[in-house]
Amino acid sequence: MDFENIYKIIEESLNLSFGYILNPNKRVYLGYIFTSLLLALYVYKTNKVHKTFFKYIYNKQVWFSKSAFIDYSFVVFNGFVKVIFIGPYLILGLYGAYYLTDYLTVTFGEFNSELPKVYWLVFYTLSVVVVQDFFSFLVHYLMHKIPFMWEFHKTHHSATSLNIVTQYRLHPVELIINNSKSLMVFALVSGLFVYLSGGSLDKISVIGVNVLHLVFLVFGSNLRHSQVPLKYNNKVELLFISPFQHQIHHSDNPEHFDKNMGSKLAIWDWMFGTLLRSGNRGKLTYGLGEEQKKYNSFVGNLIQPFLWLVLKIFKK
Amino acid sequence: MRNIILGLIAVFVLSNCKGDTSNDKASIVEYNEYLEYTINELLIENYSVFIESLVELKDSSIAFENGGHSLEELKQKYLNSYKNWQKLCLYEGGSGSRFGPSLDNYMQKYANTYPCNVEKIEEAILSDDYELDVKYTIQGFPAIDYLLFNGTSSEVENDFSVENKRHLFLQAIIDKMIVQVSENATSWENTKKDFIANSQSGTNGSFSKILNGITEYYEQQIRKAKLAYPLGVFTQGTVYPADIETLYSENSIEMLSIAHKGFVDFYLGKNKDGVSSDKSLKGLLIKTEVKAFDSDDLLADVFEEKLNICQEKIDNIQGDYFTLMENKDSSLEEVYAAFQDIIILLKLEVFTALDDELSYSDSDGD
Numbered sequence: 001m002d003f004e005n006i007y008k009i010i011e012e013s014l015n016l017s018f019g020y021i022l023n024p025n026k027r028v029y030l031g032y033i034f035t036s037l038l039l040a041l042y043v044y045k046t047n048k049v050h051k052t053f054f055k056y057i058y059n060k061q062v063w064f065s066k067s068a069f070i071d072y073s074f075v076v077f078n079g080f081v082k083v084i085f086i087g088p089y090l091i092l093g094l095y096g097a098y099y100l101t102d103y104l105t106v107t108f109g110e111f112n113s114e115l116p117k118v119y120w121l122v123f124y125t126l127s128v129v130v131v132q133d134f135f136s137f138l139v140h141y142l143m144h145k146i147p148f149m150w151e152f153h154k155t156h157h158s159a160t161s162l163n164i165v166t167q168y169r170l171h172p173v174e175l176i177i178n179n180s181k182s183l184m185v186f187a188l189v190s191g192l193f194v195y196l197s198g199g200s201l202d203k204i205s206v207i208g209v210n211v212l213h214l215v216f217l218v219f220g221s222n223l224r225h226s227q228v229p230l231k232y233n234n235k236v237e238l239l240f241i242s243p244f245q246h247q248i249h250h251s252d253n254p255e256h257f258d259k260n261m262g263s264k265l266a267i268w269d270w271m272f273g274t275l276l277r278s279g280n281r282g283k284l285t286y287g288l289g290e291e292q293k294k295y296n297s298f299v300g301n302l303i304q305p306f307l308w309l310v311l312k313i314f315k316k
Numbered sequence: 317m318r319n320i321i322l323g324l325i326a327v328f329v330l331s332n333c334k335g336d337t338s339n340d341k342a343s344i345v346e347y348n349e350y351l352e353y354t355i356n357e358l359l360i361e362n363y364s365v366f367i368e369s370l371v372e373l374k375d376s377s378i379a380f381e382n383g384g385h386s387l388e389e390l391k392q393k394y395l396n397s398y399k400n401w402q403k404l405c406l407y408e409g410g411s412g413s414r415f416g417p418s419l420d421n422y423m424q425k426y427a428n429t430y431p432c433n434v435e436k437i438e439e440a441i442l443s444d445d446y447e448l449d450v451k452y453t454i455q456g457f458p459a460i461d462y463l464l465f466n467g468t469s470s471e472v473e474n475d476f477s478v479e480n481k482r483h484l485f486l487q488a489i490i491d492k493m494i495v496q497v498s499e500n501a502t503s504w505e506n507t508k509k510d511f512i513a514n515s516q517s518g519t520n521g522s523f524s525k526i527l528n529g530i531t532e533y534y535e536q537q538i539r540k541a542k543l544a545y546p547l548g549v550f551t552q553g554t555v556y557p558a559d560i561e562t563l564y565s566e567n568s569i570e571m572l573s574i575a576h577k578g579f580v581d582f583y584l585g586k587n588k589d590g591v592s593s594d595k596s597l598k599g600l601l602i603k604t605e606v607k608a609f610d611s612d613d614l615l616a617d618v619f620e621e622k623l624n625i626c627q628e629k630i631d632n633i634q635g636d637y638f639t640l641m642e643n644k645d646s647s648l649e650e651v652y653a654a655f656q657d658i659i660i661l662l663k664l665e666v667f668t669a670l671d672d673e674l675s676y677s678d679s680d681g682d
Contacts, residue, residue, distance in 0.1 A: 109550055179679045
């Protein structure tokens with residue numbers, strides 16, 4: 001690889017990571033940060049917090065903590081992982097969708113739908129989000145239940161303070177698993193819908209974002225990883241995961257372990273018996289408890305899962 | 317650790333200060349020049365050639381009625397005109413993704429809806445009102461194909477001589493095509509400036525409309541209508557040989573070849589003199605420097621190679637198309653496989669390389 005290529009990779013990776021704030025498909029897009037601030041203001045007023053709003057959201061102990069700097073490091077590092085190991089393979093999602101449509105067409109013949117285009121538009125918009133959400137839950141569930149996967153997922157749970165960037169604190173292996181899952185779901189849902197709709201495939205989108213996903217992004221998805229305890233109505237939390245429910249998921253209290261693994265919908269947790277609603281749980285603390293020491297550095301987070309693997313192999 | 321972060325931010329800032337961003341696909345794709353060339357040198361030119369051949373066909377049909385032209389001369393004019401249609405129709409796009417004036421006036425309906433409905437054609441000949449605005453299966457080239465080639469030359473001449481209404485019907489369906497295509501040609505002249513000026517990237521831009529249109533055209537009008545559907549690919553193996561293009565004149569293979577060649581020429585930006593241009597789809601792809609997914613070669617070259625392979629396979633089809641269809645001949649299945657290779661590249665890789673809407677869409681955590 002020559003210098004020019006290395007430079008291109010560095011440039012593309014950094015542009016990618018730092019470009020999140022201008023990308024409406026990303027949770028940390030400026031517009032969503034703004035709506036999150038409005039929701040934070042609502043929580044601030046409702047909870048009658050005894051400090052200024054600025055100090056409420058700009059807590060130096062959170063934003064300048066060691067944990068936060070590990071988050072920031074992962075944003076940059078994973079930019080490289082995406083450019084080198086993920087980006088070149090994203091096209092496989094399109095390939096998967098194409099081959100599925102082709103297989104269905106050749107096997108079952110053309111599907112002549114009587115439904116108007118607008119129905120497919122609505123069904124596809126809904127299906128992409130719901131199916132993707134279910135598989136996100138499932139993969140997340142497996143990461144908590146399968147020891148090998150949990151070792152890699154620990155990186156995300158080793159955050160001792162939550163800020164909006166903690167979302168990107170993922171071990172590269174988990175990042176690759178998540179992207180593989182997304183590609184697979186995209187291929188399945190898109191391939192099926194192209195077949196059923198006879199080729200017309202579109203979703204209802206605003207600023208290039210699926211409108212249902214946009215609702216999630218606008219209504220506080222950033223607060224999932226934050227110190228702002230935004231809760232929904234008790235009954236609503238049976239259907240949708242509130243930001244505070246996700247904060248409970250990060251709690252180091254053993255009572256909260258392996259709970260609330262859903263992303264948007266709470267029904268999956270409900271079905272799998274892992275749902276905890278917000279209730280009155282007092283102040284939460286985060287991290288891995290006794291194991292935390294090994295994860296207090298960026299490098300520690302990167303290598304710990306592999307050390308675990310090596311130990312596992314040699315113990316046998 | 318903080319120093320590392322600050323260092324990386326500094327590198328990022330410096331990288332953005334670099335003036336040359338030549339790898340950004342939106343900045344390198346010269347949509348405007350491409351659109352200007354495609355519309356003026358290819359599309360308008362093809363319209364002009366087609367209209368000219370249609371007028372010659374009309375004149376020949378009148379001369380045939382008056383005894384000035386033989387049936388053979390009329391047949392030649394018909395075939396010439398049909399061939400020119402094969403080169404023009406891709407500039408309408410597919411039925412679901414048309415662009416330009418074809419959005420309101422889809423010529424394909426009036427010129428090439430096949431198979432034609434023979435009973436309805438005979439009924440129409442005897443009636444005074446043909447209802448050509450709505451009855452697409454009694455008009456266009458497929459209907460002329462039936463009128464001129466259904467039987468031996470003496471039988472066809474006899475049909476025309478005993479019933480003058482046959483001449484009137486033939487002339488009416490040619491007139492209908494002239495009216496419809498002239499309307500689009502005029503409309504293109506009036507709107508091309510705005511169409512070319514809409515050189516923004518993204519789904520609303522003219523480039524994206526053309527790319528979507530020709531992709532669906534290739535998939536639906538060439539692959540499916542001319543080959544895959546009658547071959548039974550989409551009907552669980554049941555073949556429909558009677559649904560081939562030019563059923564009566566038996567020129568299906570030549571029409572398929574010309575239509576495909578028209579697509580290849582479009583890709584290369586070949587003008588009426590047969591000269592390729594870098595203001596073509598291939599030219600744009602070269603500028604992106606994108607390589608094919610499973611190769612170290614440029615996507616632009618790999619795609620051209622696949623097109624040429626497919627063209628060669630089409631040109632190697634030997635025999636009667638109807639019989640080949642009936643027997644599901646392996647040469648047709650080979651052409652279908654070659655079509656698939658092209659469509660996969662076109663829909664997945666060419667689109668991804670050129671369409672801004674299909675940029676990075678990775679996932680993160682939740």
